[in-house]
Amino acid sequence: MIEVIRNNISKIFIASALIVIGVIGRLAFLEFLPSSPSLYITLNNVTQPVLMMDLFFLVAIICILSGLLFKSYFVFLVPLSIMIITDIIIGNDFIFLFTWSGFAMIGFISLVLNSKNKFTIKNTPLIFGASIGSVLLYDLWTNLGCWLGWYPNTIEGLSLCFTNALPFTLWHLLSTTVALTVIVLPILYIKKHLDTKSDYSTKPIEKPLSFY
Numbered sequence: 001m002i003e004v005i006r007n008n009i010s011k012i013f014i015a016s017a018l019i020v021i022g023v024i025g026r027l028a029f030l031e032f033l034p035s036s037p038s039l040y041i042t043l044n045n046v047t048q049p050v051l052m053m054d055l056f057f058l059v060a061i062i063c064i065l066s067g068l069l070f071k072s073y074f075v076f077l078v079p080l081s082i083m084i085i086t087d088i089i090i091g092n093d094f095i096f097l098f099t100w101s102g103f104a105m106i107g108f109i110s111l112v113l114n115s116k117n118k119f120t121i122k123n124t125p126l127i128f129g130a131s132i133g134s135v136l137l138y139d140l141w142t143n144l145g146c147w148l149g150w151y152p153n154t155i156e157g158l159s160l161c162f163t164n165a166l167p168f169t170l171w172h173l174l175s176t177t178v179a180l181t182v183i184v185l186p187i188l189y190i191k192k193h194l195d196t197k198s199d200y201s202t203k204p205i206e207k208p209l210s211f212y
Contacts, residue, residue, distance in 0.1 A: 015074045018062050022082035025058045027089060036167070044163040052167035057175035059083065060138070061183055063103050064131060067110020068119050068187070075111045079103040098145030102138040109134045121188045128180060135176050139169045 036049035059079055066078045083100050092099075109130055113119050118126055143165045151157035 011070060011072070011074060014069060015066075015078050018065065018078050019081045019085075022059060022062045022079070023085050026055050026082065026086045029055055029058070030090070041166075043166065044159060046160070046163050048164065049167050051171040051174070053171055054168065056138075056168075056172045057179045059103055060106055060131075060135065060172070060176050061179045063106040064110045064134075064180070064184060065187070066107055067112075067114050068184070071111065071114055075107040076104050079107055094149055095142065095145050098142045102141045105137055105141065106131075106134040109137075119188065121185070121192045124185065124188075127184070127188075128177070131176060131180055132173060135172050136169070139165065139172060 033053045033055070036052055039050040040047055041050050059082055062082065063075075063079045066075045070078075080100055080103070083096070083103060087096055110119075113123075113127065113130055143162055146165065147153070147158050147161040151161045
């Protein structure tokens with residue numbers, strides 16, 4: 001019973017820390033995003049930068065970390081808490097229905113990986129593949145919301161919406177991949193090292209062979 005209480009307190013502490021980091025990061029770094037690089041692309045008669053910077057990767061990585069650290073509703077509670085708190089301060093509109101649920105999708109995919117014990121350093125390609133897939137799913141879902149709310153609900157409007165969103169999608173893929181490499185992989189490496197030490201320390205001492 002005491003061990004269960006300790007585990008719950010530990011989960012609450014870690015979840016609270018992730019929420020604080022996400023809220024402070026999303027509010028503080030918003031004004032310090034660099035300008036989009038002076039590289040342009042023309043698609044569908046629309047000329048725009050190749051990359052459009054935002055803080056998507058910050059919440060996305062916290063979603064992935066939540067999936068790595070928890071196997072419960074905390075996976076959804078952490079990113080949703082970050083979005084609710086920051087959106088109240090920053091402001092939002094109907095698109096929150098798609099952004100909030102989009103981040104919940106990323107957390108769910110990470111939860112599935114963890115539940116199948118795939119969140120290990122040897123499964124790095126799978127983790128990167130699932131993370132990239134979850135980013136594309138998020139953008140597909142939120143772009144659909146943008147199309148429904150801000151564009152003509154026609155094939156032409158859908159095409160224009162996804163064309164305008166392409167620089168954001170490219171940035172989401174690039175920034176999330178870098179964040180995975182810098183943040184998640186070292187955590188997995190440390191976890192593997194700690195698990196190895198734990199297995200070694202708990203391995204029963206073998207008796208030496210005797211020939212007498």
